[in-house]
Amino acid sequence: MIRNIVFDMGNVLMRWNPDSFLREFFSDEEDCRAVGARLFGGAEWPALDAGAMEEDEAIARVLRDLPERLWPGTARLFREWHLHFPPIPGVNALARELKGRGYRVYLLSNAGTRFTAYREAIPCRDCFDGEVVSAFVRQVKPDPAIYETLLTRYGLSAAECFFIDDMPANIAAAKDAGMAGFVYGGDVDALRRALREAGVEI
Template identity: 45%
Template sequence: MIRNIVFDMGNVLIDYQPMEYTRRFFPDPSEAAQVCTELFGGPEWPLLDQGTIEPQAALRQICERLPDSLRARTEELFCHWFDQLTIIPETNALGKQMKENGYRLYILSNAASSFYQYCSCIPIFPLLDGCIVSADEKLVKPDPAIFQLLCERYHLIPEECFFIDDRLENIEAASNLGMAVHQYQMDADALQNALCKAGVSLK
């Protein structure tokens, strides 16, 4: 029986679109492409999620690869990209509904320490029974250890968990541990059908 619903964050609860954020600071397409590649696509971004690099050190390394004329706006983007986040209403609504029906809610996310500057914008955040952020733990999905940590910390049984993520490798890792899973691809109806098939009450 499913008792726990575990959400990824980016592209599940919030819409994560790096190029859109970048374009608001860099209207010129070539500048936007360059900055987005170096910032969101650079080697520092996953290290921030891993919690193995300090934000200021990451920013310094990113800016060193960019022309001087782009560095001030890159710093502004680095510090404020999350101010432009938008929520995904359908998944947050399902989360609220499941909480009302007695299910426990969790977030398991690959995210940097900046998570705590924007987590309050997630509608279901105040309803959570627990939250694991990769940067805090120095572990990232799809490492099985981060899923095991979630279960150990909150005394969860994998077979009683339904895990929702947009990335296949994370879904596979959770499934291998015994969790029911669904790869979310911006289709709320498909998610709702998967939850119902797993026996989750949505009435």
């Protein structure tokens, strides 16, 4: 029986769209491509998610590889991207509904320590019975260790957990850990159907 619903954050609870972030800070498409490839596509971003690098070191490395004229905008983007990180209303409403029906609700996300700056922007944050954020445990999905951290930290049975993530590899790892799961692609009705098929009363 499913008792625990575990949500990813990016593209599940909040809209992760680097192209949109970039256009808030740069008007030229070539600049957007150059900065996006280096900032979001470089080794530093995953290292931040893994808690393996400090923010100051990460941005310094990124700036060294970009033209000096792009430094101010890139530094602002790095510090402020989360101000343009909108919620996905339907999934947040679903989390509240599940909480109201007696299910426990958890967050399991790959994110850097900047998470503390935007956690309050997640509409359903007050529903969380617990959260595991990669940078603070130095483990990242789909590493099996981060799923085990969630289970042991909160005393959960994997067989009673349903995990929602937008990345197939992360759902595959959750299933390997014994959880049920669903790859969310933007269709809240499909997510509701998957939950019902798993026995969740929603």
